Amino acid sequence: NLDTISMMKAWILSWKTRIPDKRAILLIGPPGTGKTATIGALANDLDMELVEFNSSDKRNKDSIETLVWRAASQQTLDGRARIILLDEVDGLSGTSDRGGVGAIIKVIKDSVHPILMTANDPNSPRLKDLYKICHVYNFEPIDSEGMIEILTRIAKMNKAEVSQDVFDQIIENWSSNS
Numbered sequence: 001n002l003d004t005i006s007m008m009k010a011w012i013l014s015w016k017t018r019i020p021d022k023r024a025i026l027l028i029g030p031p032g033t034g035k036t037a038t039i040g041a042l043a044n045d046l047d048m049e050l051v052e053f054n055s056s057d058k059r060n061k062d063s064i065e066t067l068v069w070r071a072a073s074q075q076t077l078d079g080r081a082r083i084i085l086l087d088e089v090d091g092l093s094g095t096s097d098r099g100g101v102g103a104i105i106k107v108i109k110d111s112v113h114p115i116l117m118t119a120n121d122p123n124s125p126r127l128k129d130l131y132k133i134c135h136v137y138n139f140e141p142i143d144s145e146g147m148i149e150i151l152t153r154i155a156k157m158n159k160a161e162v163s164q165d166v167f168d169q170i171i172e173n174w175s176s177n178s
Contacts, residue, residue, distance in 0.1 A: 001137075001139075001140075004137045004139075005038060005042070007135075007137075008025060008038070008042060008116075008137070009042060009045075009046070011025065011114070011135065012042060012046060012048075012083065012114045013046070015081070015113070015114050016081070019111075019112065022133060022134060022135050023108050023109070023111050023114070023115060023133075024108045024111075024114075024115040024116070024117060024130070024133065024134040024135070025114070025115070025116045025117070025134055025135045025136075025137065026089070026117045026118075026119060026127070026130055026131070026134040026135070026136045026137070027039070027116065027117070027118045027119070027137050027138075027139055028118075028119050028120070028121075028122045028127075028136065028137070028138050028139065029120070029138055029139030029140060029141075030120060030139075030141060031120055032141070033139040033140060033141055033142070034139060034142075035118040035139050036085070036087055036118055038139075039083065039085050039116045039118070040085075042083070043083045046081070047080075047081075048080065048081045048082060048083050049076060049080050049081070049082040049083070050082075050083050050085060051071045051082055051083070051084050051085065052085040052087060053067070053068055053071075053084075053085065053086050053087065054085075054087035054088060064100055064103035064104055064107060065103045065106070065107075068084065068086065068103075068104075068107050069103075069106070069107050069110065071084055071113075072084045072107045072108075072110065072111040072112070072113055072115060073107070073110045073111060073112060074112075075112065081113070082113040083113065083114050083115075083116060084107075084111065084113050084114070084115045084116070085116050085117070085118075086104065086115065086116075086117040086118075087117075087118050088118055088119060088120060089101075089104065089117045089118070089119050089126065089127070089130065090119040090120055090121045090124035090126055090127055091120075100126075101126050101129055101130065102129075104117075104130065105129060105130070105133065108133060108134075109133075117130070117134070122138070144171050144175075147167075147170075147171050147174065148167055148171070151167050151170060152167075
């Protein structure tokens with residue numbers, strides 16, 4: 001959603017003048033809806049360093065308190081702006097890792113860099129406390145009509161002629177992979 005991306009971009013840029021009241025954004029939606037890709041694209045477009053912590057990391061209270069806190073609370077060596085990405089925060093290690101969420105909240109409060117988080121499950125009890133201190137945006141799956149619209153726009157931008165058959169094949173491949 002272009003409105004969501006515009007609001008995220010404006011929020012990230014606002015950090016240049018002052019740290020906003022809400023220091024984190026939480027993107028929620030099923031896998032494959034572009035949450036992580038959107039954050040990567042924004043970091044690239046804004047020429048910002050992206051420091052990513054994802055669910056494959058052994059993320060628990062200790063690693064959040066040390067690694068993530070350090071990345072979020074310290075200035076970069078080269079003075080470049082940084083985005084912290086915490087991917088799949090609803091998948092924190094441990095059965096009910098309240099400590100992990102508490103550690104994330106502390107990181108958010110101490111952060112001197114924008115923090116963007118993703119989650120798949122809007123009903124995860126782990127997210128309840130994060131909802132209160134973050135801007136929350138929902139990412140919905142793109143239907144085939146929306147996909148054709150986007151693919152057509154990309155083709156036009158690149159002055160490429162693409163047949164409907166090719167679009168159909170791309171959408172079919174996408175659907176079978178997500």
